[in-house]
């Protein structure tokens with residue numbers, strides 16, 4: 001109860017802040033002087049598409065799950081056998097994700113899958129429960145709380161109907177009938193990696209932080225990651241640092257796509273720090289180690 005009252009107050013304050021931010025960005029758009037302004041414009045144009053005024057009828061959970069499964073079946077394309085380390089990583093992400101999902105508002109069949117590509121620095125979710133995370137994104141993490149924050153953010157996109165509403169908007173634009181699940185083939189898969197409207201991203205960050213904390217994680221997991229993203233965005237996107245042994249050209253492209261489709265990491269970090277202060281979570285600094293356990297016996301993965 002206390003949290004919901006605090007949340008309403010916070011939302012009012014935050015709503016004004018967001019409106020201010022929006023208008024300052026609108027003004028900045030007329031003078032695209034920095035690479036950052038250009039990045040923001042591209043991302044805004046992409047996001048505005050998903051915000052056309054449309055009448056959306058809420059689908060049943062069953063229908064939403066069926067739509068998500070249809071897309072998930074197209075993602076299930078891993079043909080090579082996974083190494084023991086990859087299987088260990090998969091199991092680790094599933095375990096952390098299952099704990100997060102236990103605390104989600106909606107009771108949906110949440111699943112957590114690693115996309116085994118070190119150049120994929122992104123995470124996304126599908127309607128009804130499937131959550132994906134690229135191995136490149138996992139490579140950036142130094143503690144389990146960071147992983148929990150990303151998975152919780154993705155669960156919140158599903159929990160708050162962002163995913164299903166997005167497919168409903170796309171279906172209306174393409175004049176597709178959502179009752180005919182097969183019609184969804186016309187929607188490309190990379191559609192899901194494009195991020196959401198800025199206020200939906202902030203909502204997923206905010207609610208994701210509460211979800212991660214309820215699941216026993218430090219709120220600093222999100223703050224740590226946003227801080228690292230801010231540094232990477234500054235180095236590789238704003239100042240166009242050339243590829244090095246740390247990040248390949250493909251990884252940088254993937255990361256740039258992630259930054260274009262999400263609010264600036266500095267803004268996400270600022271929101272995370274505001275929530276930590278508001279909820280008096282400053283003492284919750286203990287992070288769990290990022291620990292993948294696996295064992296190989298006679299060439300077989302055993303745990």
Ligand SMILES: [Zn+2]
Nearest residue numbers: 195196201204
């Ligand atoms: Zn997001």
